[in-house]
Amino acid sequence: xxxxxxxxxxxxxYVDPVALDATDTSASVKIGPGRSRRSGRRAxxxxxxxxxxxxxxxxxxxxxxxxTPYDPTTIDPAARLxxxxxxxxxxxxxxxxxxxxxxxxxxxxxxxxxxVAVGIALLIGTPIGIISAFFAKQPWGMWLDAVIMRxxxxxLAFPALLLAIIFAAVYSPxxxxxxVAVGIAxxxxxxxxxxxxxLQVLGSEYxxxxxxxxxxxxxxxxxxxxxxxxxxxxxQASVAFAISVLAEAGLSFLGLGTQAPTPSWxxxxxxSQQYLSTHPELALWPGVFIALAVLGxxxxxxxxxxxxxPKMEARGA
Amino acid sequence: xxxxxxxxxxxxxxxLVVASVVIFALMSLLPGNAAQxxxxxxxxxxxxxxxxxxxxxxxxxxxxxFDWMGGMLTGDFGTxxxxxxxxxxxxxxxxxxxxxxxxxxxxxxxxxxxxxxxFAALEQRNWIGVTISAISQVGIAIPNFLxxxxxxxxxxxxxxxxxxxxxxxxxxxxxxxxxxLVLPVVSLALVQAAxxxxxxxxxxxxxxxxxxxxxxxxxxxxxxxxxFAHGLRNAAIPVITVAGVQLATLLVGAVIIEQIFVLPGIGxxxxxxxxxxxxxxxxxxxxxxxxxxLIINLIVDILVPIVDPRIRNAA
Numbered sequence: 096x097x098x099x100x101x102x103x104x105x106x107x108x109y110v111d112p113v114a115l116d117a118t119d120t121s122a123s124v125k126i127g128p129g130r131s132r133r134s135g136r137r138a139x140x141x142x143x144x145x146x147x148x149x150x151x152x153x154x155x156x157x158x159x160x161x162x163t164p165y166d167p168t169t170i171d172p173a174a175r176l177x178x179x180x181x182x183x184x185x186x187x188x189x190x191x192x193x194x195x196x197x198x199x200x201x202x203x204x205x206x207x208x209x210x211v212a213v214g215i216a217l218l219i220g221t222p223i224g225i226i227s228a229f230f231a232k233q234p235w236g237m238w239l240d241a242v243i244m245r246x247x248x249x250x251l252a253f254p255a256l257l258l259a260i261i262f263a264a265v266y267s268p269x270x271x272x273x274x275v276a277v278g279i280a281x282x283x284x285x286x287x288x289x290x291x292x293x294l295q296v297l298g299s300e301y302x303x304x305x306x307x308x309x310x311x312x313x314x315x316x317x318x319x320x321x322x323x324x325x326x327x328x329x330x331q332a333s334v335a336f337a338i339s340v341l342a343e344a345g346l347s348f349l350g351l352g353t354q355a356p357t358p359s360w361x362x363x364x365x366x367s368q369q370y371l372s373t374h375p376e377l378a379l380w381p382g383v384f385i386a387l388a389v390l391g392x393x394x395x396x397x398x399x400x401x402x403x404x405p406k407m408e409a410r411g412a
Numbered sequence: 413x414x415x416x417x418x419x420x421x422x423x424x425x426x427x428l429v430v431a432s433v434v435i436f437a438l439m440s441l442l443p444g445n446a447a448q449x450x451x452x453x454x455x456x457x458x459x460x461x462x463x464x465x466x467x468x469x470x471x472x473x474x475x476x477x478f479d480w481m482g483g484m485l486t487g488d489f490g491t492x493x494x495x496x497x498x499x500x501x502x503x504x505x506x507x508x509x510x511x512x513x514x515x516x517x518x519x520x521x522x523x524x525x526x527x528x529x530x531f532a533a534l535e536q537r538n539w540i541g542v543t544i545s546a547i548s549q550v551g552i553a554i555p556n557f558l559x560x561x562x563x564x565x566x567x568x569x570x571x572x573x574x575x576x577x578x579x580x581x582x583x584x585x586x587x588x589x590x591x592x593l594v595l596p597v598v599s600l601a602l603v604q605a606a607x608x609x610x611x612x613x614x615x616x617x618x619x620x621x622x623x624x625x626x627x628x629x630x631x632x633x634x635x636x637x638x639x640f641a642h643g644l645r646n647a648a649i650p651v652i653t654v655a656g657v658q659l660a661t662l663l664v665g666a667v668i669i670e671q672i673f674v675l676p677g678i679g680x681x682x683x684x685x686x687x688x689x690x691x692x693x694x695x696x697x698x699x700x701x702x703x704x705x706l707i708i709n710l711i712v713d714i715l716v717p718i719v720d721p722r723i724r725n726a727a
Binding site: 245246248249252253254256257260261263264265268337341344345348349350351364367368371372375378382385386387389390393394 | 423426427430431434435438439549550552553554555557558561562564565569576660661664665667668671672682683685686687689691694698701702705706709
């Protein structure tokens with residue numbers, strides 16, 4: 096949530112009851128006398144900080160492909176369990192491996208799981224939601240919509256981490272099953288967002304006009320629905336990405352996600368546990384980067400929501 | 413209201429049946445059956461066949477499903493292929509530990525979030541409100557296992573106030589029980605409190621915009637008085653829904669916390685069962701967890717119209 100006002104705002108000490116009445120809950124846009132109409136469209140602090148953190152994590156992962164301070168697999172017993180220094184800024188782990196290197200390479204798995212999981216959920220969930228909304232508008236299709244949404248609700252009873260644990264039990268634990276499980280668990284979120292957005296679009300004048308001029312339903316879905324719900328779907332993608340980062344870290348922490356020797360933040364955190372009393376900084380860095388990644392995607396989602404949410408636009412106009 | 417509750421209960425029963433079919437299908441129909449998994453990939457076909465015969469795995473899936481379902485309805489979750497032990501007592505014992513943990517955590521998170529969120533909404537334009545919002549945003553990004561590690565470093569390893577792991581039943585000693593409960597409960601509650609604070613703030617802000625609050629303010633009530641007299645009950649509705657979702661999240665989140673603090677909860681049993689490749693136990697435990705999630709959703713759905721007469725009448 097973004098506390099900084101974005102647009103032109105009312106004098107700060109003056110709280111007009113009517114202005115208070117219009118203040119949005121999720122809130123970056125303060126509405127008062129002199130507020131510019133388009134202020135809600137500008138980038139806000141949430142978005143900037145969020146995007147900055149996301150760029151940082153993506154940057155670390157990309158750089159790690161061409162350069163890391165040390166080789167991630169090199170074991171150096173002489174340099175084990177060091178604190179931060181000029182040669183090892185983040186210190187070293189129990190095998191003398193450089194923590195900064197591991198944090199950089201670990202970002203890859205975090206992003207890989209996020210991209211694949213969100214991709215699965217987006218590509219399956221969004222069409223399901225759109226189709227369900229089209230059914231809901233037909234007298235003969237309402238029951239199909241109801242069935243799809245009930246199925247969605249049942250899938251919601253399987254949270255990402257639980258589904259991933261089931262997959263780890265049935266297949267062997269690993270990054271692959273984890274990505275798929277987290278992706279499947281995220282489908283209902285996309286289906287719901289796409290469905291409610293599509294319902295809104297289908298009720299609009301231009302869709303009625305398109306129907307009247309005999310446009311086919313698939314054409315309407317592509318030409319009118321998709322561009323209009325894209326914003327909401329992107330917001331959902333950002334939120335789902337944050338959830339998948341958490342799920343992957345949690346799963347690897349349990350030893351059921353990414354397996355050794357692939358660096359992953361969750362497993363670094365788990366391995367740090369036995370050295371907590373003597374080397375707490377081993378837990379610090381993977382922990383900080385997990386939190387930064389989640390914070391980044393959450394803030395980005397918040398900022399994008401402020402831009403895209405039709406409810407807020409309606410209020411702003 | 414009664415029709416609504418009955419409808420909702422039927423929906424619950426249907427969801428439960430579908431969920432059980434899904435779990436059974438995932439565990440039993442996918443490549444490699446339970447016996448093969450339990451014995452490992454190196455097992456001879458004869459050994460697998462004899463284990464299958466011993467536990468009736470050679471019967472058709474439909475019969476095995478009804479056998480499993482019927483057993484659960486009478487409180488029998490079956491026998492582990494790996495340890496040969498009854499699964500039901502394990503589930504009954506461990507689910508109590510998890511229930512204590514989760515209920516205490518949601519209680520703590522409500523106690524933190526409701527006043528803090530309300531305050532942040534009332535002081536929205538003030539630096540205090542802004543600070544609360546910012547802290548809650550950061551809090552959401554900290555996974556519970558990271559919170560747990562930080563709390564252990566500070567309060568257990570450095571200050572030595574609380575034990576860093578272990579469990580004591582309340583009968584063995586109430587003091588020891590509570591002392592061991594503090595860190596796990598707080599690690600679970602902090603993150604949820606951060607999320608809930610944001611929802612409470614947003615719900616209170618929504619309510620403060622309503623006409624009846626403006627009327628109350630015009631009559632001369634202060635913001636706080638108007639909120640307490642007319643707003644809180646209305647603000648409670650979205651908060652109840654979110655708290656329900658959180659309870660479900662906590663149930664699964666507890667899996668990791670139980671590992672860190674070595675608590676004999678259902679999450680620890682689940683991880684152990686997965687590690688032992690004990691699919692019957694996994695299947696039973698997952699079913700119990702999904703059942704609990706569905707029960708929580710049912711309770712929330714029935715509670716909301718009770719709190720809000722408008723929804724009650726619409727239903």
